Amino acid sequence: MGSLTAPLETLTPTSPFGLRISPLSGSAGEFHWGQDFAAPCGTRVYAADAGVVRAVGWHPWGGGNRVEVDHENGLITTYNHLQAIAVKKGESVEVGEVIAKVGTTGSSTGCHLHFETIRNGAHTNPLQWTLQPIKQRDELGNIEMISYVPGTNAPKGAPTWAIPVRQDNSHAVTGGNAEKVVPPPPEPPVTEPPRKAPPPPVVEPPVVPQPPPVVVEPPPPPVVEPPVTSPPPPVVEPPPPPVVEPPVTSPPPPVVEPPPPPVVEPPVISPPPVVPQPPPVVVVPPPPPVQQPPVVPPPPPVVPQPPAEQPQNFAPTRAPEPAP
Known part of the structure; x- marks a missing residue:
């Protein structure tokens, strides 16, 4: 068939798929449409594969709180007897997503999950699929869930289930696999059989008396x-151990306290006599001599000088050259 993710972290198979004795009425011949897995109420239920939630609500065949997931490949998985449901119709779910909690609603005798696989409109044995184990490692927060138990504040409306339900909530079985409602066959017309000649009389052989069997x-x-067993030997109790008196010890010698050491007074040291000292002699240096500035004689008077005669430059005269 293929593989699916296990709907529970721990799979403990109980009632299998197929004909069984009804756990409610005790009568034989009841067809069980899924595989039951025992689990405590409140255990997380996981989606076996990715898909779309096609129906949620109260199932009239005894499934109690039920979820149907359409995996859009001809396969529908259902989860029944749930305590509460965490998904709504039309929502997309991922493989391994928490969709509900295990419960015991509907026709149930204890906490368990009723798991169904519907392929192409007919139920199949869920154990024909390889159920891959799942383990929730991340801590989950509080998931809001709803119960559809009649008489509570559950949402109204009748879901459209994958397998239609009759008005009388009956569930016809044809061949142990298909679930389509089969009309009853028409009754044959009543015709009288032709009369036959009476059979010849049966001649019984004479009864020969048999001797009674000899019972040995x-x-x-x-x-x-x-066997006669000899009486057990007497229990000899061992004598009690002798009481050993502790030796008498002499009292401890008196404690002699040594005399305190004599108190030695330190010698009194008289301070040296104070010799008065003469006041120090302060020598005042003489003031520096006052230096007189040197006497500068006045400059000599300026005598005006007569202007010097300037020499006159006379050009020499040349004699006229003779004519040629």
């Missing part, structure tokens, strides 16, 4: 006397 009774088994 087996001899009674010999009575085996139990």
Whole structure:
């Protein structure tokens, strides 16, 4: 068939798929449409594969709180007897997503999950699929869930289940696999069979008396006397151990306290005599001599000088050259 993810972390198969004795009425011949897995109420239920939630609600065949997931490949998985449901119709779910909690609603005798696989409109044995184990490692927060038990504050409306339900909530079985409602066959017309000649009389052989069987009774088994056992030897109690008196010890010698050491007074040291010292002699240095500035003689008077005569430059005269 293929493989699916296990709907529970721990699979404990109980009632299998197929004909069984009804756990409610005790009558034989009831067809069980899924595989039951025992689990405590409140255990997380996981989606066996990714798909779309096609129906949720109260199932009239005794499934109690029920979820149907359409995996859009001809396969529908259903989860029944749930305590509460965490998904709604039309929602998409991932493989391994928490969709409900295990319960015991509907026609149930204890906490368990009724798991169904419907392929192409007919139920199949869920154990024909390889159920891959699942383990929730991340801590989950509080998931809001709803119960559809009649008489509570459950949402109204009748879901459209994968397998239609009759008005009388009956569930016809044809061949142990298909679930389509089969009309009863028409009754044949009543016709009288042709009359036959009476059969010849049956001649019984004479009864020969048989001697009664000889019952040989087996001899009674010999009575085996139990062996005589000698009485147990007397219990000899050991003598109590002698009481050893502790030796008498002499009292401890008196404690002699040594005399305190003599108190030695330190010698009194007189301070040295104070010799008055003469006041120090302060030597005042003489003031520096006052230096007089040197006497600068006045400059000599300026005598005006007569202007010097400038020499006159006379060009020499040349004699006229003779004519050629």
